[in-house]
Amino acid sequence: xxxxxxxxxHGLLGLTALVMLGGARDPILVTEVSQHTIDLQxxxxxxxxxxxxxxxxxxxxxxxxxxxxxxxLKGPTQSIVLRxxxxxxxxxxNAASTEFRSAPSYxxxxxxxxxxxxxxxxxxxxxxxxxxxxxxxxxxxIDPEEQARFAAGLVERNRDAGLYREDEGGVSxxxxxxxxxxxxxxxxxxxxxxxxxxxxxxxGRVVASASSDVEVRKLGIERAIANFSENYGLAYGLxxxxxxxxxxxxxxxxxxxx
Amino acid sequence: xxxxxxxxxxxxxxxxxxxxGALTGILSGMFGVGGGxxxxxLMIFYGIPPTVAAASAASQVTGASVSGVFFQSRRGGVDYxxxxxxxxxxxxxxxxxxxxxxxLEQIGQIDTVISILYVVLLGSIGSxxxxxxxxxxxxxxxxxxxxxxxxxxxxxxxxxxxxxxFYRSGLYISPLAPLLLGCGVGILTMLxxxxxxxxxxxxxxxxxxxxxxxxxxxxxxxxxFTTIATTMMHALTTQAVDIVLAxxxxxxxxxxxxxxxQFAQKSSPVKLRLVLAIIVLLVAARMALGLTYMxxxxxxxxxL
Numbered sequence: 001x002x003x004x005x006x007x008x009x010h011g012l013l014g015l016t017a018l019v020m021l022g023g024a025r026d027p028i029l030v031t032e033v034s035q036h037t038i039d040l041q042x043x044x045x046x047x048x049x050x051x052x053x054x055x056x057x058x059x060x061x062x063x064x065x066x067x068x069x070x071x072x073l074k075g076p077t078q079s080i081v082l083r084x085x086x087x088x089x090x091x092x093x094n095a096a097s098t099e100f101r102s103a104p105s106y107x108x109x110x111x112x113x114x115x116x117x118x119x120x121x122x123x124x125x126x127x128x129x130x131x132x133x134x135x136x137x138x139x140x141x142i143d144p145e146e147q148a149r150f151a152a153g154l155v156e157r158n159r160d161a162g163l164y165r166e167d168e169g170g171v172s173x174x175x176x177x178x179x180x181x182x183x184x185x186x187x188x189x190x191x192x193x194x195x196x197x198x199x200x201x202x203x204g205r206v207v208a209s210a211s212s213d214v215e216v217r218k219l220g221i222e223r224a225i226a227n228f229s230e231n232y233g234l235a236y237g238l239x240x241x242x243x244x245x246x247x248x249x250x251x252x253x254x255x256x257x258x
Numbered sequence: 259x260x261x262x263x264x265x266x267x268x269x270x271x272x273x274x275x276x277x278x279g280a281l282t283g284i285l286s287g288m289f290g291v292g293g294g295x296x297x298x299x300l301m302i303f304y305g306i307p308p309t310v311a312a313a314s315a316a317s318q319v320t321g322a323s324v325s326g327v328f329f330q331s332r333r334g335g336v337d338y339x340x341x342x343x344x345x346x347x348x349x350x351x352x353x354x355x356x357x358x359x360x361x362l363e364q365i366g367q368i369d370t371v372i373s374i375l376y377v378v379l380l381g382s383i384g385s386x387x388x389x390x391x392x393x394x395x396x397x398x399x400x401x402x403x404x405x406x407x408x409x410x411x412x413x414x415x416x417x418x419x420x421x422x423x424f425y426r427s428g429l430y431i432s433p434l435a436p437l438l439l440g441c442g443v444g445i446l447t448m449l450x451x452x453x454x455x456x457x458x459x460x461x462x463x464x465x466x467x468x469x470x471x472x473x474x475x476x477x478x479x480x481x482x483f484t485t486i487a488t489t490m491m492h493a494l495t496t497q498a499v500d501i502v503l504a505x506x507x508x509x510x511x512x513x514x515x516x517x518x519x520q521f522a523q524k525s526s527p528v529k530l531r532l533v534l535a536i537i538v539l540l541v542a543a544r545m546a547l548g549l550t551y552m553x554x555x556x557x558x559x560x561x562l
Contacts, residue, residue, distance in 0.1 A: 092556075244324075
């Protein structure tokens with residue numbers, strides 16, 4: 001926490017410098033995240049990422065106006081095939097499918113108020129604010145109705161898995177200046193480069209935005225195991241066999257002594 | 259105790275996995291089955307991806323059968339010739355299983371096929387076992403003895419060409435029969451993460467007609483090598499073997515197996531069989547429920 005405070009102080013100092021240069025009419029947004037790297041290793045059971053910062057008018061005084069803040073944390077996009085089960089002859093089978101070229105593997109949005117009260121649909125769609133507005137780039141021409149059904153299915157599936165989140169009212173603003181939002185990353189988050197974007201919105205218009213990167217990676221022994229399994233399948237398999245035979249044999253030996 | 263699984267990409271409660279291993283270990287000690295039929299579905303219900311569950315369960319079955327193979331080979335309970343033919347079939351089977359796995363994954367039907375296989379196999383074998391043990395319990399109560407089934411191989415086995423002598427099994431049959439059996443079980447091991455002991459033993463007894471004192475040892479021998487082949491095959495193709503998960507399961511199951519075998523010596527074998535039958539039927543019922551009533555999730559996704 002001490003580090004984050006220090007960062008904020010640095011940020012604010014930088015901001016004062018900016019203010020002195022003067023210029024734009026739009027407010028200035030200073031953002032920071034509590035962690036720029038998230039390490040997946042033993043003991044990791046999900047984590048909370050804190051996104052915080054300040055909104056100031058160009059004059060450097062505190063914002064005279066109320067701003068709405070929307071923060072979006074987005075994981076690396078993937079090409080995926082989404083399958084839908086239907087009941088056929090009494091059994092649930094995967095019956096339909098569609099492909100998306102750019103489905104985010106993780107997506108979380110938090111805002112000061114419900115998003116439809118902050119911006120109109122067009123703006124929400126442009127900035128991808130909210131699960132409804134994800135740009136998934138479906139592959140192949142399917143009719144819009146079916147497309148919408150599949151998109152809703154993807155959101156439902158990932159929301160259940162804890163990978164898509166929406167928290168209306170998850171951003172708190174104090175004194176019209178400082179804001180903060182806490183976003184949950186569950187233990188099954190995929191690895192890769194995440195971007196945290198912050199939007200300051202006034203009168204339905206995005207007046208300032210900033211983004212920073214967060215890297216989610218495996219570390220230490222976990223990373224070694226994943227790499228080993230990926231690159232040296234044969235040796236990895238032999239190791240697994242060796243461990244299982246060894247443990248089975250050892251247990252038999254130990255219990256024979258008892 | 260949170261443990262992060264590097265291949266499954268999620269964190270689990272380590273104690274639950276060890277407990278799960280112990281539960282199947284107790285079963286394997288009591289009944290001489292590997293317990294894969296229980297670990298794989300339970301891990302899937304717990305939220306571990308099905309492929310990782312099946313691949314890691316296979317290496318757990320390896321560990322669970324090691325001490326059994328040592329014990330059986332010391333008392334001369336393994337027909338090595340028969341066992342080697344079956345293992346050869348089993349290795350071919352894991353190869354076929356890997357191809358099937360990839361094919362089914364591509365057309366998106368892998369989970370349905372696995373569920374159907376579980377329901378059909380566990381359902382039929384569970385009910386056969388239940389019927390048999392209820393009959394045996396009744397017979398025990400009324401004092402009648404059921405005449406032991408006459409050992410004779412199935413006419414279909416006798417009609418296969420080419421015959422080899424298997425001295426320890428007391429058989430003169432075509433090696434194609436055990437080869438095919440091993441191959442079939444190998445496919446199932448690859449797809450379902452089961453050792454297949456509960457299929458092997460009855461088939462070896464009633465279809466091949468093997469001498470009863472080498473059936474358990476030889477089936478363990480086949481299970482040991484086929485699950486090793488399966489682990490290797492998964493490591494090379496699906497890359498879904500999670501060493502951390504497998505070690506936790508193994509830790510539980512090898513300890514549980516010792517406890518189970520102590521327990522088995524004290525209780526009646528007929529009642530034990532009934533308990534096993536009920537457990538098998540429960541797993542089948544749970545799978546059937548997901549298949550027909552309500553799946554865990556309507557939508558599933560896979561990388562393109």
